[in-house]
Amino acid sequence: MNEITSESKQMKNTDDEWEPKILAFLCNWCSYAGADLAGVSRIQYPPNIRVVRVPCSGRINPYFIVKALLDGWDGVLVSGCHPGDCHYLTGNLVARRRFGILKDLLEFFGIEPDRVNFMWASAAEGERFAVLIRKTTKLVKKMGPNKKFEKKW
């Protein structure tokens, strides 16, 4: 089943350039609001991200990220409130600590560090959000499809 889907995906993309699919976890209070603001301000950015809204970046279990990579997402992006701005007081600090470790671990596995990105964007930073998405998309695109976890047997 997995093979068929990845095959059909590649078929669909033969006529134009390969486009990565990036999963984005956005915290409800800052980054998700920042993404909305980018929309309201009509700031254009590449259509590669798919957003999962979470209450706080602290909610994100490292396993979610690993699972996304296992499932064939080409990149994962996590964005929360700026350090010190957390709606839940310290959630983003907890997240920052956790993701620091996860990133090291992923690198140890052989996942390119640029595939998994962490950033901060506030509810007033629509422009910054768009810039970060452009940057992330470019980074992941350079890396090519995520095949590290593809089953070979």
Added chain:
Amino acid sequence: MEKIGAVMVVGAGIGGSQAALDLADSGYKVYLIESTTSIGGVMAQLDKTFPTNDCAMCIVSPKLVETGRHQNIDLSINCEIQDVIGEAGNFTIKVLKKSLYINPEKCTGCGVCGRECPVEAIDVFNEGLANYAATSVKYPQAVPLVFAIDKNYCIGCGICQGVCKAKAIEYDRKDEEVEINVGAIILAPGFDEYIPPEGNLYGYGKYKNVVTSIEFERILSASGPYAGRVLRPSDGDVPEKVAFLQCVGSRDYTGKGKPYCSSVCCMYTAKEAVIAHEHMHQIQPTIFSMDIRAYGKDFDKYIIRAQEEYEVRYIRSRISSITEVPETKDLRIKYETEDGTVVEEDYHMVVLAVGLNPPNDAQFLAEKFGVELNEYDFAMTDIFNPVQTSKPGIFACGAFSSPKDIPDTVTQASAAAGCVNQLLHEKKGTLITEKTLPPEIFVRGQPPRIGVFICYCGINIGGFLDVPEVTKYASNLPNVVLADNNLYTCSADTQTLIKDTIKEYHLNRVVVASCTPRTHEPLFQETIREAGLNRYLFQMANIRDQCSWVHMNEWDKATEKAKDLVRMAVNKARNIEAIERIKLPVTQKTLIVGGGISGMVAALNFATQGYETFLIEKQKELGGFARHIYNTLEGGNVQEFISDLIEKINSNKLIRVFTQAEIEIIDGYIGNFKTTVIHGSKKEKTEFEHGVVIVATGAKEYQPTEYLYGQNNKVILQSEFEKLLNTSNDINDKKSVVMIQCVGSRNDDHPYCSKMCCAEAIKNALLAKQKNPNVEVVVLFRDIRTYGFKEKYYREAREKGVIFINYEENEPPEIISEGSILKIKLKTLKMGEITIESDLLVLSAGIIAKREDNEELAKMLKVPLNDDNFFLEAHVKLRPVDFATEGVFVAGLAHCPKTIEDSISQANAAVARACTILSKDEIEVEGKIGEIDMARCTGCGMCIDNCAYNAIELIDDRRFGRVAYINSILCKGCGACAGNCRCAAIDIRGFTGEQIFAMITGRN
């Protein structure tokens, strides 16, 4: 006249919104009247807020959305007050609702009209630094999100009417006059900034690169005219040298500005300098100021950080002139340094820290409401109740009564609500409406039957991606019974359609693909609830704000993304379950820890409302710190005030006072606390239950070890001097009195300002001069912080001959005791080293926290202390009297050094906040919270460390042994615990691991 259980709040800035929310949550009907077209006031215009550098929009917008959606708040924008009659308890107000020329019921806020409008109007929100259309909202996150046509600019071309698919534009819409009947009124019109008049000294209006602080605030903002880049208006270059000038239009006795201090400019200037440097590191800010008035909680630390970490340079000087350098448009500033030399420097940009004026319509409001204004045209308020205007039943909060910052405004807003509670308590709950809802349909265990509604949003979605294609795709997803599309899913007729569809197709999950859940989720949740579905059986896919609007030129890819987003929402919907909100009973009794002014004011307010109150005081008698104070600077008789309070407390049957009391245990949580107190000389033990706690434990005066205090009897404290002045005539045979400010404040041990000492010193200096005009009074100071209207007394003291001499922190005065003579040696910049002989040396000792007491109480209540051992509130800006732990509040000196008036406001504010809990028989807690799978939990306790709300503890379970337990009342559902649980034993309802996995996986 019969009292009315409704309140009118005039002005919907942060103050008005807070007051409206507090009252609406306590069971009053609130009419919130705003003169502009959206709520939020000045705070919505700010980029960041001091001293935490919080993003203003991030913290204010959830509050505004809540205000806009509250069942008991009737919000009217674009209004004008016509007429007010009546008295406390029963007022009738005539309000003119001016037409927006757009039907607010129909307008969905999609914004197509504004984009098509051919006319450019000045963008007032961005302070004229940008343009926008004549058909517009004030700012993108505006509440309510309803567009308005500015008839001053509109040319009546009719394009907007043509493009509006919701048919909301009505050019002939008329103004409407309404009569509103309320029991009390809160005035919160805010302030207007000082605008330097034509021909001003600073060249504002003449030189392009001279801007006001509020304009600069917009320049800093990410949503401002330059998208957060700091550029100067003349040529769009980055200004490397930026000068900030303080006291523009404040502390000005020339008649051009205002004589009072605007209280907030020192801090917002420091913030703007810091943020400018943070945005672009090449910017080097210089601040010209007279005194640095960083008198609030943690403000001094912010100033120090600005200087040390952000390279902000402070120059103590008021500049003498600005001229523009014609070739470069730079600005040449001439000023005199402290040692008297005249310097000329060039800057790329100049920011004027403009003061706060009373609102432009202050006179109008005063006349309409029959309240008096003070000499500066701010609302006159009671000396011991800063929110009470001259007319009973009408209260004022925020900058309308004096210039103040956001936390003080929010505190006063709650305080005004607290006073309204006191006035109208017997009418509580009489005018609010409660919806009757059908019983919830039981869906657990049934196979998911999902209905998907996809919105065109006029052309906002349908114009940029293929909605029919997405609908077709959705209808083929597993468990989707029906997929439909609508022109506007949020319109009233679609709500009916959704409800009918739920019934017809027996849907048990609903997905809406449209705009953002942040604004529209509650609306749809309400709809499905009305159809009998649990609110949480709902999912949203954001295919507008995060798809069609940001991929406007990529039809195929936007369509593909929308499909993915819809599929992810459907996948999640398949896994969602109904969530029941837990209801808790509330014990309608209160505990107040501390019997000083704050504690007593709070206790009386509670008792007036009929709540039984337990007041605990450690000392033998009530009164606290204020027992040592005779008068306030403004002339209020403190001793009389306290004895009056004590008398009222003792005669009130609902208040039980425990003196010489200590708390043994406080147990429980919001609504249900149980406390044991040991009190009296016989150490009796009493146990009682209560629903809320107010911490008002106060603070103490610093006991100096410096300046020979305790060694020489001519060295006394300011409080001792006050006693001497008020109870004896000893001052009459004194020739010279020297006061030293900042003793035990603003140093390494206590790195904060004690706020009240400057006013105390000036008060006593004035009294000394009054009793003995021949006495020489010298005040040695670092900064004189007579903020607000206190500035008047500073000036009066100077006029009466009190001498003020500045000293630096690293060169404090030196005291030499020679027999019966005291000599004070001091290095000054202007006069070199000087020596003053004195009969009396008065030390203005600071306020320090009761460390041990506070630590003990903090531990019992599970609330935090700051570095200086004062209690730390839930949010410095917007929750100044709340703790993160619900049901616990703080007031008075326990929070930080403050004046008596501030303490009284805070006490009333704490009461108002507590009443939002006490006014209900049972409280509902958030449904999306954490839950523990005990079978998986190993009891490692990692979650406890991550929980910011102390909601988790380890318990011994009969079957599973030592496991974590989440107190669902305290849990806020952030998920910090679940993200960290190594056994996957914790899940967050509404954001469960299973649901998120479903979203991630199942791609095709």
